[in-house]
Amino acid sequence: MWARYSEFKQTVFELITVGYEILDGRILNTNSKWLAEKITAMGGKIIRMVTVGDSLKDISSSIREALRRRVDWIITSGGLGPTYDDLTLQGVAKALNRRLVLNRVAYEMLKERYKILAEQGVVDSPELTPARIKMAMFPKGAKPLRNRVGSAPGVIIKHGKTWIACLPGVPAELYSIFEEELQPLILKTIKKIYRVDRTIHVRKIAESSIAPKIEYLIRKYPGLYLKTHPKTIEAGVSRIEIQVSVMSNKEDEAVEKADEIENMIKNIVIEMGGEIETV
Amino acid sequence: MWARYSEFKQTVFELITVGYEILDGRILNTNSKWLAEKITAMGGKIIRMVTVGDSLKDISSSIREALRRRVDWIITSGGLGPTYDDLTLQGVAKALNRRLVLNRVAYEMLKERYKILAEQGVVDSPELTPARIKMAMFPKGAKPLRNRVGSAPGVIIKHGKTWIACLPGVPAELYSIFEEELQPLILKTIKKIYRVDRTIHVRKIAESSIAPKIEYLIRKYPGLYLKTHPKTIEAGVSRIEIQVSVMSNKEDEAVEKADEIENMIKNIVIEMGGEIETV
Numbered sequence: 001m002w003a004r005y006s007e008f009k010q011t012v013f014e015l016i017t018v019g020y021e022i023l024d025g026r027i028l029n030t031n032s033k034w035l036a037e038k039i040t041a042m043g044g045k046i047i048r049m050v051t052v053g054d055s056l057k058d059i060s061s062s063i064r065e066a067l068r069r070r071v072d073w074i075i076t077s078g079g080l081g082p083t084y085d086d087l088t089l090q091g092v093a094k095a096l097n098r099r100l101v102l103n104r105v106a107y108e109m110l111k112e113r114y115k116i117l118a119e120q121g122v123v124d125s126p127e128l129t130p131a132r133i134k135m136a137m138f139p140k141g142a143k144p145l146r147n148r149v150g151s152a153p154g155v156i157i158k159h160g161k162t163w164i165a166c167l168p169g170v171p172a173e174l175y176s177i178f179e180e181e182l183q184p185l186i187l188k189t190i191k192k193i194y195r196v197d198r199t200i201h202v203r204k205i206a207e208s209s210i211a212p213k214i215e216y217l218i219r220k221y222p223g224l225y226l227k228t229h230p231k232t233i234e235a236g237v238s239r240i241e242i243q244v245s246v247m248s249n250k251e252d253e254a255v256e257k258a259d260e261i262e263n264m265i266k267n268i269v270i271e272m273g274g275e276i277e278t279v
Numbered sequence: 280m281w282a283r284y285s286e287f288k289q290t291v292f293e294l295i296t297v298g299y300e301i302l303d304g305r306i307l308n309t310n311s312k313w314l315a316e317k318i319t320a321m322g323g324k325i326i327r328m329v330t331v332g333d334s335l336k337d338i339s340s341s342i343r344e345a346l347r348r349r350v351d352w353i354i355t356s357g358g359l360g361p362t363y364d365d366l367t368l369q370g371v372a373k374a375l376n377r378r379l380v381l382n383r384v385a386y387e388m389l390k391e392r393y394k395i396l397a398e399q400g401v402v403d404s405p406e407l408t409p410a411r412i413k414m415a416m417f418p419k420g421a422k423p424l425r426n427r428v429g430s431a432p433g434v435i436i437k438h439g440k441t442w443i444a445c446l447p448g449v450p451a452e453l454y455s456i457f458e459e460e461l462q463p464l465i466l467k468t469i470k471k472i473y474r475v476d477r478t479i480h481v482r483k484i485a486e487s488s489i490a491p492k493i494e495y496l497i498r499k500y501p502g503l504y505l506k507t508h509p510k511t512i513e514a515g516v517s518r519i520e521i522q523v524s525v526m527s528n529k530e531d532e533a534v535e536k537a538d539e540i541e542n543m544i545k546n547i548v549i550e551m552g553g554e555i556e557t558v
Contacts, residue, residue, distance in 0.1 A: 020506065021522075023325040025315030029308060032330075036304030046302045047337065051311075051328040058326065065344065082487040083507055084494050120515040123485040124552075131490040150509070151487070172511060206402040208361040208430070211410040215363050227299070227333075228362055230429070232451060236399040243300075273403075 010045040011073065011190045014066040017051040018059055018078035018088050019169055031077045031167075031174055038178065043190050047071065054079060059091025067095065067162055072189060074162060075182075078169030080152040082131040088166050089155060093139040096159050106136035106144040106153045113151050145181035149173045154181060163189070194251045196258040198244040200265055205274035206230075206238045213268050214242070217261070224261060239277075289324040290352065290469045293345040296330040297338055297357035297367050298448055310356045310446075310453055317457065322469050326350065333358060338370025346374065346441055351468060353441060354461075357448030359431040361410040367445055368434060372418040375438050385415035385423040385432045392430050424460035428452045433460060442468070473530045475537040477523040479544055484553035485509075485517045492547050493521070496540070503540060518556075 015032050022029050032049050039046055047069070052058035059079065066074045079088030093100050110132055118126035135152045138144070145154030145165070150173040155166040165182055167174045202210075207230045214226055225245035230238070244261050248254040266276055294311050301308050311328050318325060326348070331337035338358065345353045358367030372379050389411055397405035414431045417423070424433030424444070429452040434445040444461055446453045481489075486509045493505055504524035509517070523540050527533040545555055 021508070022312075023315060023328065024319045025312050025317070025325075028312045029328075033301075033304050033307045036302060038304070040303045046304075047332060048341075049302065049308075049328075049330040053326060062327075081509065083490045084497070085506065117485065122512055122515055122517045123488055129487065129491070131487050170509060170511070206396065208408065208410050209402055211362045212408070218363070227364065229300070230360065230449060232449070233401055236401055238401045 009191050010043065010193065011186075012071045013039055013044050013046045013073045013075060014069065014071045015046060015049045016059075016062050016066065016074060016076040017049070017169075018054060018076060018091075019051070020053045022051045023053050031169065031171060034171070034175065035075060035077070035178065038183070039186070042183070042187060043193050043195065044073070044186070054085040054087055056087050056091055056094060059087055060094040063092055063095035063164070067159065071162060073186065074164045076164070076166045077174055080135065080155070080166060080168045082135055082151070086134070086152075089138060089142075092142075092155075092157070092164060092166060096139055096157070096164075098139040098141065100137040101140050102133070103136050103138040103142065103144055106138060106155075107133070109144060109146060109153050110136055110151065113147075117151075145177050147173055147177055148180065149176045156182070156185070193247050193249060194254040195245060195247045196254045198258055198262045200242040200244065200262065200269070201277035201279050202240045202242060202269050203275040203277055204237055205240065205269060205272055207240050210240070210242075210268070210272065210274075213272075214265075217264065217268075224257075226261075288470050289322065289472065290465075291350045292318055292323050292325045292352045292354060293348065293350045294325060294328045295338075295341050295345065295353060295355040296328070296448075297333060297355060297370075298330070299332045301330045302332050310448065310450060313450070313454065314354060314356070314457065317462070318465070321462070321466060322472050322474065323352070323465070333364040333366055335366050335370055335373065338366055339373040342371055342374035342443070346438065350441060352465065353443045355443070355445045356453055359414065359434070359445060359447045361413055361430070365413070365431075368417060368421075371421075371434075371436070371443060371445060375418055375436070375443075377418040377420065379416045380419050381412070382415050382417040382421065382423055385417060385434075386412070388423060388425060388432050389415055389430065392426075396430075424456050426452055426456055427459065428455045435461070435464070472526050472528060473533040474524060474526045475533045477537050477541045479521040479523065479541065479548070480556035480558050481519045481521060481548050482554040482556055483516055484519065484548060484551055486519050489519070489521075489547070489551065489553075492551075493544075496543065496547075503536075505540075505544075 021027050050062045052062050079086045114126040117123045142155050142157035147153050152168050154177040157164050207228050227243040229241040246254050246258040300306050315325050329341045331341050358365045393405040396402045421434050421436035426432050431447050433456040436443050486507050506522040508520040525533050525537040
């Protein structure tokens with residue numbers, strides 16, 4: 001159950017995850033959740049998350065589809081490494097009809113990195129083999145984002161009005177590049193909004209019973225975001241969560257509106273014979 | 280790093296998750312991982328996972344895109360409930376250009392369900408209100424899948440050569456409908472294959488060092504699936520996982536081939552001065 005303040009323009013994101021290990025159920029896509037939390041907290045709005053395999057065709061089609069939706073940002077994770085099936089940059093290049101060219105800055109980053117890894121004895125030689133150089137082959141016009149944790153640099157490129165950022169799939173590397181390199185760039189593009197979230201925990205009322213009343217509230221107060229989440233029924237008692245989100249360009253206004261809506265819902269619940277849980 | 284037995288035709292799936300609570304980072308998409316594990320174990324292949332919000336336009340466009348990829352199965356989760364923003368069936372109907380009509384069997388299921396819930400005191404009345412009837416409004420031609428855990432029935436419909444199944448987002452309901460209702464139907468459509476997986480844990484070799492040798496193996500043995508996963512570097516020692524997957528129409532052949540490839544990789548690792556970890 002929801003409605004959204006249409007008067008607030010948000011910066012719109014699409015997340016693309018690359019890797020068969022997600023598609024075959026081996027691992028949970030925690031990268032997308034982590035990015036979504038960060039981006040939502042910054043005031044951005046994610047409209048789609050897509051996971052494709054390590055396939056040139058599927059990567060490039062997912063990028064093209066996102067570009068067609070005219071999102072502000074596309075953020076990919078995975079597929080930047082040295083191996084044959086790390087195909088993200090090839091997929092981006094194909095989608096944008098650009099060539100892959102050696103990025104000098106990325107090349108120097110890799111040179112520095114493998115020098116240290118060789119000194120530490122992690123690799124036999126600091127030599128930039130073709131597999132390692134591959135990580136500096138960027139779509140023409142792209143720039144590197146420094147990777148302080150692993151080898152493959154992140155990549156950023158603007159195409160039309162859309163920024164495309166490519167991050168590695170290893171979580172520690174993704175976190176580091178996002179927080180230290182990408183976040184400051186994203187923040188510059190974020191349209192400023194204030195959002196206040198409230199969660200009301202309700203017992204003894206079924207979602208289907210409260211639905212018409214919530215619908216009434218939404219019709220009366222256009223611009224409010226309301227969502228009910230049914231929880232499991234335990235010992236014959238139904239539990240639901242009602243999420244209230246209020247957005248505004250002014251902080252005071254958002255808090256005041258959230259207070260008002262929260263009280264109204266609590267009153268409705270009590271009038272219906274339900275209970276408010278304090279968690 | 281990979282290659283895949285192209286001679287094995289697999290039944291192809293796309294998973295679509297519906298819900299803003301995934302897109303804003305509030306919850307992890309565990310439903311997709313659970314479904315992916317089940318489907319992979321059954322011999323199916325997932326080619327894409329998509330998450331969209333509770334938006335009619337986004338749901339229907341994601342269904343249309345999957346139909347255009349001519350997948351065998353589309354499985355959606357979420358958006359089947361009684362509330363205003365449960366829009367999955369409307370999205371499917373729009374994508375297929377079908378009307379929503381009352382499904383008599385689903386209506387009877389809901390009647391039965393709300394009778395029990397009213398007897399248990401979970402809901403005030405067993406009456407099928409418009410919000411509750413909404414859960415029996417199916418795209419024309421669809422059939423219900425019994426929900427033994429919650430209210431909203433699952434939905435199944437065939438469009439051209441593609442089966443579309445819609446499951447609720449509440450995990451316990453999704454698990455139950457999948458295992459008891461959907462799995463037997465999927466199994467009938469699965470092209471029989473045997474798959475043997477092996478994971479080799481390697482220390483003291485960097486992914487970029489072993490990459491050329493693995494590439495050589497793949498070229499020599501077309502039809503083998505190999506993937507290297509870099510792990511974090513601890514105390515200057517790099518760790519990688521090498522995943523070997525072999526598929527065949529004959530079980531013996533798959534096991535024999537997996538043994539052969541596993542031994543070859545272990546020999547390569549030892550020749551390069553690496554170590555095999557037993558986990």
